[in-house]
Amino acid sequence: MANKNQDLKQNQMVTVKRVLSFIKPYRMYIWLSLVFAFLTVLTTLYAPVVTGKAIDFIIDKGAVDFNGLKPLLVRFGIVILCTAITQWLMSLCNNKVTYQVVKDIRTQVFDHLNRLPLKYVDNRQYGEVVSRVVNDVDQFSEGLLMGFTQLFTGVITILGTLVFMLSVNVKITLVVVLLTPVSLFVAAFIAKRTYKMFRLQSESRGDMTALVEEMVGNQKIVQVFGYEDDAMHRFDQVNEQLAGYSLRAIFFSSLTNPCTRFVNGLVYAGVGIVGAFSAIRGFITVGQLSCFLSYANQYTKPFNEISGVVTEVQNAIACAARVFELLDEPAEEPDAEDAKVLTRKAVEKNGSISLKHVAFSYDKEKPLIKDLNLKVKKGQRIAIVGPTGCGKSTLINLLMRFYDIDDGSIAINGDSIYKITRDSLRGNYGMVLQETWLKSGTIAENIAYGKPDASRQEIVEAAKACHADSFIKRMPEGYDTVIGEDGGNLSQGQKQLLCIARVMLEIPPMLILDEATSSIDTRTEIKVQNAFAKLMKGRTSFVVAHRLSTIKEADVILVMKDGDIIEQGNHENLLKKGGFYAKLYNSQFASS
Secondary structure (H helix, E strand, O other): OHHHHHHHHHHHHHHHHHHHHHHHHHHHHHHHHHHHHHHHHHHHHHHHHHHHHHHHOEEEOOEEOHHHHHHHHHHHHHHHHHHHHHHHHHHHHHHHHHHHHHHHHHHHHHHHHHHOOHHHHHOOOHHHHHHHHHHHHHHHHHHHHHHHHHHHHHHHHHHHHHHHHHHHOHHHHHHHHHHHHHHHHHHHHHHHHHHHHHHHHHHHHHHHHHHHHHHHHOHHHHHHOOOHHHHHHHHHHHHHHHHHHHHHHHHHHHOHHHHHHHHHHHHHHHHHHHHHHHHHOOOOOHHHHHHHHHHHHHHHHHHHHHHHHHHHHHHHHHHHHHHHHHHHOOOOOOOOOOOEOOOHHHHHHOOOEEEEEEEEOOEOOEOOEEEEEEEEOOOOEEEEEOOOOOOHHHHHHHHOOOOOOOEEEEEEOOEEHHHEOHHHHHHOEEEEOOOOOOOOEEHHHHHOOOOOOOOHHHHHHHHHHOOOHHHHHOOOOHHHOEEOHHHOOOOHHHHHHHHHHHHHHHOOOEEEEEOOOOOOOHHHHHHHHHHHHHHHOOOEEEEEOOOHHHHOOOOEEEEEEOOEEEEEEOHHHHHHHOOHHHHHHHHHOOOO
């Protein structure tokens, strides 16, 4: 248990150091904030001195020295004005630091997300990742802002008040100082118990975000299969867990106010009693006693605020730790220093691809591809078929370097793809997947996603090539119709046509079509297949298909099973062999 607490404390310190590294570029604003905090405290502490002197000018009932009071009232007004201005300037500096730090962290996190290997995203719930980028950073910024604002002024107020009290009366100041450790003990007690709860609260919040995103994003499936009750049960479990952690975190943090107020009462009572006896004996005036009581309040108040800040800072550190965990995830290995840029001209000239003794598995204990060998000549149309889970899409992932192979080699034009920059490698492929993805924006912007500088004419020609132009023209604003995330109210087939148009626009030298026409009606599919046939002419193409009727014209058909290529050849030869492909083909057309 002791080792666990020590590790937790060590992790907190590491997180704090990393937060400070983000703050470092804005240290000028930190220093300015400290200066304004000092001036704010100075003017705030000077106000009771003026008040105390003013009280001493009130001699008795009906006997007030107004001539002496007037300059003090003017001075008091100036002090209050100065306090307001310095507080405002301090807040500006603190806001600048907080929001710049949050902006830098979010920018770094988003940039890191783009450089993370695909396996990181595949192995995590999207909502949980989103929660770290959005919710945790928001919680962190709130704690950081409160920490800056109240911690600076709190510490300076404590030190400043002590100096002012010592200048008035040393004995009464000692009463205040002797009761101070009680506040420190309260703050330390609460801080130790809040960090763990806030950490668990952040994790549960991430689980809830992931669950809600999963349910909302798949609402049709949820309703079709009557999963509402199960979804509600899962939500209740996560909600109950979050409520439990939140209640415990709030319980410990809520102890701050009553505990520190109790300490404040002790200090105030101590000062009142000792000060009253001192005033009776003539050691201090009534005005000085009033000043001292005001200082006692001001001295203990920061302990109350700092204790509250400690719980917020604990929450902020817990959230920051989750964000830094994401930043610490290993990014894709950078391109080799001598990596070549694969030009389109080079691919169009040669464009051969070879795979030698390739081995790969998602789980090291469950081998998938063991010894895959393949040679593809320029302009060949390669079809990949096989049962579900045989490695068809995995092969595509390896060609695109979404995943790195465990052994063997993959080469284009004789150069290993690991000696080619990722951007230039992927830039030479055009890819249409079974799963569609569209961004929020106009239809024209979605088609031109990979070629933002495309002219309207080029966009229209690409849409016509895949027979999407007709339905686009029927849209309210045509190509300028704004669609929501993931296509809004477009049908699955219409979304698929827009994704195909996106590839048609770029006309890449190599193509990957992974069930590209699976959501399109038969009549449109025939037209799109003809368009693809023209597009694939002279281009190296990989076509993953379940409907074997769509790949009869392929130059080479690869039949995969359990990660291996068990058969290859053209359609006629494979049927003559009467092997696995023939069985697959005949099973699809048995009724005819």
